Amino acid sequence: MPYHITATSRNLFYRHGRTFPSAGLDQTQIGEAIEAVGLVAELRTYRQGHEWGLLPPGDSASARMQQQLRGAKGFLYAYLRLGLPVLLFLLLDENPDLGHLVTITGYRLAPATALPTPDISLASDALDRLYAHDDQMGPFARYGFTEQGRLRTPWPAEADWQTAEGRWQQHREASLFSLFVPLAADIRITYEQVYRQVGLFEQIFTDTIRERADIVWDIYLDYSNKYKEELRYLRAVSGEPLRRILVTSLPKYIWVARATLQQMPILELVFDATDLHTGFYCLLVNVFDPLRASMTDWLGQPAFRRKLLKAPKFDKRFLSLLLENLEISF
Numbered sequence: 001m002p003y004h005i006t007a008t009s010r011n012l013f014y015r016h017g018r019t020f021p022s023a024g025l026d027q028t029q030i031g032e033a034i035e036a037v038g039l040v041a042e043l044r045t046y047r048q049g050h051e052w053g054l055l056p057p058g059d060s061a062s063a064r065m066q067q068q069l070r071g072a073k074g075f076l077y078a079y080l081r082l083g084l085p086v087l088l089f090l091l092l093d094e095n096p097d098l099g100h101l102v103t104i105t106g107y108r109l110a111p112a113t114a115l116p117t118p119d120i121s122l123a124s125d126a127l128d129r130l131y132a133h134d135d136q137m138g139p140f141a142r143y144g145f146t147e148q149g150r151l152r153t154p155w156p157a158e159a160d161w162q163t164a165e166g167r168w169q170q171h172r173e174a175s176l177f178s179l180f181v182p183l184a185a186d187i188r189i190t191y192e193q194v195y196r197q198v199g200l201f202e203q204i205f206t207d208t209i210r211e212r213a214d215i216v217w218d219i220y221l222d223y224s225n226k227y228k229e230e231l232r233y234l235r236a237v238s239g240e241p242l243r244r245i246l247v248t249s250l251p252k253y254i255w256v257a258r259a260t261l262q263q264m265p266i267l268e269l270v271f272d273a274t275d276l277h278t279g280f281y282c283l284l285v286n287v288f289d290p291l292r293a294s295m296t297d298w299l300g301q302p303a304f305r306r307k308l309l310k311a312p313k314f315d316k317r318f319l320s321l322l323l324e325n326l327e328i329s330f
Helices: 002-008 027-035 061-080 191-205 224-234 239-247 289-299 302-309 316-326
Strands: 040-045 086-091 099-109 127-134 138-145 151-156 171-183 216-223 253-261 264-272 282-287
Touching: 027 040, 027 086, 027 171, 040 061, 061 086, 061 099, 061 127, 061 171, 061 191, 061 216, 099 138, 191 216, 191 253, 191 264, 191 316, 216 224, 224 239, 224 253, 239 282, 264 289, 282 289, 282 316, 289 302, 289 316, 302 316
Parallel strands: none
Antiparallel strands: 040 171, 086 099, 086 171, 099 127, 127 138, 138 151, 151 171, 216 253, 253 264, 264 282
């Protein structure tokens, strides 16, 4: 019940001091309410357009907002894919007094062909629609994105919904203020930490696949049992390599970073989501059938291994996992 949510948020005297009626909760109170039910709050906050200040020539607040939204899409997708609800706090007119909180429960990926980019290409880049429980619009309100890095809300642009002509053709825009994900306390590794590890690992494709086509990474949180079940039906790996993965003991929560080429899985990294970021938390490197023969040839060359180990910040422990998966010894 809304009353009980407000009661568990504590810190009520910061704004209004009453449990009922309530004028809404701030970020601190939302975090308190999440922790009151035994979960932890994974919070991300985002800058508004006017907060970027003076930018160098060739840069703009709009470009920064687009890049910021790209990171937010990756964060949203990574948790929504597991079925976790994400609380999205938005602002109208970038005004803190015009804030609104919705619960994101679903998403849509647009069919898209990945183009080579200077950054890591992500499956979440195709995220073009969010479905939210919005207490002003209903349980399946649709939110979109603009080219300026903002949110397109389902609210009509005209304030008067009953008399505005063409009211469903023009929609109000809003800016992203923050995201909350309620998580089990033992999920410690974050999306951003996995993203950085993928960026370092992707150096293995330098002078090989990267010259010919762009690799798209699908990064998401998952249950290990669900991951194994999906892998059986994915048919990207079979025989003894598949058996070894299925019998490997994994923690309850894992991060999966799966690389695809032309929508075909070629390789994946599996991380322990319950580990600490101070250690090496990659558990498995699985090379799938389309790439296994080529990867075995590359890693069988001493010159390639030496070049890989000299790559900036490449962790040699990735190489050990690769060699183990491909059953290569040297």
